[in-house]
Amino acid sequence: MIMRVNGIIIKGIGGFYYVKASHNVYECKARGVFRKEGVTPTIGDRVTVEADGEKGSIVEIMPRTSYLLRPPVANIDTMLIVIAAAEPSPNLAVADKMLVNAEISGIKPAVCINKTDLAESDEIKDAYVKAGYEVIEVSAEKNEGIDTLRTFLKGKSTAFAGLSGVGKSSLLSLITDDDLETGAVSEKIRRGRHTTRHVELFELADGGYVMDTPGFSQLEVEGIRAEDLQRYFPEMADCDGKCRFRGCAHINEPDCAVKDKLADGKIASSRYESYCELYEKLKQTKEWLIK
Ligand SMILES: Nc1nc2c(ncn2[C@@H]2O[C@H](COP(=O)(O)OP(=O)(O)O)[C@@H](O)[C@H]2O)c(=O)[nH]1
Ligand SMILES: [Mg+2]
Ligand SMILES: [Zn+2]
Structure with missing residues (x-):
C-alpha cells in the first residue's frame, strides 16, 4: 500500500x-x-x-530556509564554530573566517569552546561575547557544559564546524549517543565503519538535528566585496555611518569609529586583525569573480 x-x-x-x-x-x-x-x-x-x-x-x-553549498545541506538554523582551548592551540583567524562564511550563508553562528579541561578560555570567550555571539564552554572529555550545549541545540538544526582535532566528533557522539568516529576510536572500528566521509544529519532525543561539516574550515572567504566585509562582523554594525569618511574601510583612515571601539577594548584585537587580513585578501580578488 x-x-x-x-x-x-x-x-x-x-x-x-x-x-x-x-x-x-x-x-x-x-x-x-x-x-x-x-x-x-x-x-x-x-x-x-x-x-x-x-x-x-x-x-x-518544501521551500528551503537556508542553503549551505559546501558541504551541501539545506535548512540549517545554526552553525556552531568549535574552537579548542588547547591541543590544537586556538586558531582564531580560521574561526573568524568560518564565522564570516556562516554569516554570508545566512546561517546564524555561535561559538563553542571545547577542551576547557586543558586550558583557560576566558580571553577567547570575551572576544566572541563582545562580537555579540553566544559562547558555550564545554569539555567533552570531562562531560562538562554538555547540558548547556544540549539546551542550546534543542529543536533546531545545527552544523558543527571547526578544524580537525578540536573535538567535533567527540561532542557529536556525546549528544547523539551515536558511535561516531573520533580520534580516540580504535583503527579497526574506524576502518570497519567510517571509511566514507559522507555528511549525515543526526536526530537528537530532545528534538533537533546535528551534523558535522567536513571541509568547511578550509573554505576561503569569497564572493563578496572587501567593502561589504564589515557587514559580516556584527560588532561593527553600530559603527556604520559614524566614521569621518564615508566608505571608511576602518584600516588607515583617521577618526574611525571601529578603531575607537577597538581602542576602548569593545572589539577584540584578534577580531580586528582577522578583519584586516580578510579585507586585504578580498581587495586582491578580481571584480569579475564576485557574484
Ligand atoms: N582533553 C580533552 N581532549 C578532548 C576533548 N574533546 C575531544 N578530545 C580529544 O581530542 C581528539 C580529537 O577529537 P575529535 O572528536 O576526533 O575531533 P574532530 O576532528 O574535531 O572530530 C581526540 O583524541 C579526543 O579524545 C576534551 O574536551 N578534552
Ligand atoms: Mg571528526
Ligand atoms: Zn572607520
Whole structure:
C-alpha cells in the first residue's frame, strides 16, 4: 500500500536518499521531475515521500530556509564554530573566517569552546561575547557544559564546524549517543565503519538535528566585496555611518569609529586583525569573480 509521508533527508548514498519520518527511515529515489526543474534533493530538505513499505519516492521538496553549498545541506538554523582551548592551540583567524562564511550563508553562528579541561578560555570567550555571539564552554572529555550545549541545540538544526582535532566528533557522539568516529576510536572500528566521509544529519532525543561539516574550515572567504566585509562582523554594525569618511574601510583612515571601539577594548584585537587580513585578501580578488 502506498502512503504519503513527510520527512527530512538525513543522508544520501549511491543515488539513494534516506528520509526520516517519525520513527521510520525510507530509502528513496527522487522523481525525475526534480532534475528537469534543476532542483537536487539535498540533506536537510523537508520532503514528501510516497512510501511503499521501507522504500519510497520523493515527490515534493518544501521551500528551503537556508542553503549551505559546501558541504551541501539545506535548512540549517545554526552553525556552531568549535574552537579548542588547547591541543590544537586556538586558531582564531580560521574561526573568524568560518564565522564570516556562516554569516554570508545566512546561517546564524555561535561559538563553542571545547577542551576547557586543558586550558583557560576566558580571553577567547570575551572576544566572541563582545562580537555579540553566544559562547558555550564545554569539555567533552570531562562531560562538562554538555547540558548547556544540549539546551542550546534543542529543536533546531545545527552544523558543527571547526578544524580537525578540536573535538567535533567527540561532542557529536556525546549528544547523539551515536558511535561516531573520533580520534580516540580504535583503527579497526574506524576502518570497519567510517571509511566514507559522507555528511549525515543526526536526530537528537530532545528534538533537533546535528551534523558535522567536513571541509568547511578550509573554505576561503569569497564572493563578496572587501567593502561589504564589515557587514559580516556584527560588532561593527553600530559603527556604520559614524566614521569621518564615508566608505571608511576602518584600516588607515583617521577618526574611525571601529578603531575607537577597538581602542576602548569593545572589539577584540584578534577580531580586528582577522578583519584586516580578510579585507586585504578580498581587495586582491578580481571584480569579475564576485557574484
Ligand atoms: N582533553 C580533552 N581532549 C578532548 C576533548 N574533546 C575531544 N578530545 C580529544 O581530542 C581528539 C580529537 O577529537 P575529535 O572528536 O576526533 O575531533 P574532530 O576532528 O574535531 O572530530 C581526540 O583524541 C579526543 O579524545 C576534551 O574536551 N578534552
Ligand atoms: Mg571528526
Ligand atoms: Zn572607520
